[in-house]
Amino acid sequence: MRRHVDYALARRAVLRELRKGRLGRHEVCDAQVELVRAARNVGEPAGADCPVCGSAGLVLVSYVYGEALRRANGRCVDATELATLDATHSEFARYVVEVCPDCRWNHLQRRELHGRRDAV
Numbered sequence: 628m629r630r631h632v633d634y635a636l637a638r639r640a641v642l643r644e645l646r647k648g649r650l651g652r653h654e655v656c657d658a659q660v661e662l663v664r665a666a667r668n669v670g671e672p673a674g675a676d677c678p679v680c681g682s683a684g685l686v687l688v689s690y691v692y693g694e695a696l697r698r699a700n701g702r703c704v705d706a707t708e709l710a711t712l713d714a715t716h717s718e719f720a721r722y723v724v725e726v727c728p729d730c731r732w733n734h735l736q737r738r739e740l741h742g743r744r745d746a747v
């Protein structure tokens with residue numbers, strides 16, 4: 628099992644604050660243009676509806692970070708690119724962001740460590 632950090636608690640806390648009116652919708656539905664574009668282009672179905680607007684268009688977008696990735700560092704990748712990086716690079720981190728292109732809700736879902744640890 629890959630080491631990973633789950634942000635479900637933080638997500639639930641944000642949604643709770645939103646329901647109680649302590650956070651405005653504009654504060655949680657603030658995805659940048661670039662993130663919304665990535666969601667439309669390479670987002671993978673999240674398997675759940677948007678927790679804010681109920682849209683079925685909720686997707687997951689992955690970003691990878693790691694010095695070993697060089698040019699790919701900080702890039703948004705799809706599943707195929709992720710598999711390639713996994714096989715060819717030493718440790719790097721993948722951040723999975725949940726994004727709703729309809730209302731622009733976005734939240735970090737989890738952070739995973741990837742790559743070949745035995746790579747030099």
Ligand SMILES: [Zn+2]
Nearest residue numbers: 677680727730
């Ligand atoms: Zn939404």
